């Protein structure tokens with residue numbers, strides 16, 4: 001099988017698997033226990049925390065470990081509105097772990113949600129952010145993702161953060177798809193979400209990094225782990241895996257990804273040339289590994305199934321919405337539902353080669369000919 005669905009998840013690196021195996025043997029105790037075995041487990045957790053902090057030039061004390069990106073997004077957004085009602089600025093470009101929380105806060109009567117406009121090129125409309133600030137004087141939080149999960153389009157985080165901070169609002173950045181793919185610094189966000197499984201680490205672990213002084217409020221009741229902000233026993237094995245993945249991100253991850261841009265562009269050019277009217281979704285500046293393509297006579301899920309039979313794994317919409325017949329909300333906001341229904345997302349790993357590109361191109365030729 002040729003796996004081209006790296007935005008859904010990435011294959012853990014061998015060194016990640018090795019670090020986890022070692023931790024499972026040696027650091028299996030409860031990291032909150034004060035005895036020696038507990039301290040051994042806690043050292044895995046604290047090492048991971050220090051490496052997460054290093055990614056954002058933050059302090060370890062400003063890192064809350066979570067079960068992944070979804071929990072980190074929920075924690076950041078709910079924390080902002082735990083301290084009072086107000087307006088939330090967000091957009092349909094965001095992942096469901098942001099948009100569904102926004103909808104829930106609105107239903108609960110806690111937040112008024114102002115959905116920001118989106119450009120056809122896949123970027124957030126910064127002028128509309130400015131307009132939204134003139135319309136509402138009670139904006140508590142703006143959410144803006146760093147890199148879009150479906151198109152790879154890089155979002156105007158710093159421009160939005162400057163506007164928000166000038167008005168005294170907080171900024172939450174979902175950087176889940178950015179780590180290892182693009183430069184994530186500088187980042188002026190108040191809170192930043194990451195998930196290890198998107199950068200060759202294990203599933204089930206991630207973090208919310210915050211600016212010093214930002215108040216976070218537990219969304220679950222329980223013990224005093226993670227300073228009471230995130231109750232529940234932290235998994236030292238997952239933490240060890242995340243630490244090994246971050247070590248890779250710091251040494252070679254970004255450069256490895258940058259190197260595949262040329263392959264991505266060549267693949268995209270070949271695929272677009274195969275079908276009349278085929279178009280790229282997300283024409284703004286992108287991360288180097290994503291290609292989201294519209295094929296006019298195709299039905300996205302059918303194309304995914306046909307490619308699967310050819311041994312090529314791609315997706316239509318994000319993994320979280322896979323299996324639904326609804327078109328992708330991200331593409332719908334950008335280019336409309338009809339085009340969204342006829343699109344597929346190809347997301348490459350840094351291991352993609354010219355040989356793989358040729359195999360994928362041949363598979364597309366066969367599949368598109370049958371459509």
Ligand SMILES: Cc1ncc(COP(=O)(O)O)c(C=O)c1O
Nearest residue numbers: 068069070095149174176177195
């Ligand atoms: C942009 C973005 N945010 C958040 C998430 C959720 O992360 P997790 O799967 O770790 O909960 C994803 C996962 O696809 C994502 O792509």
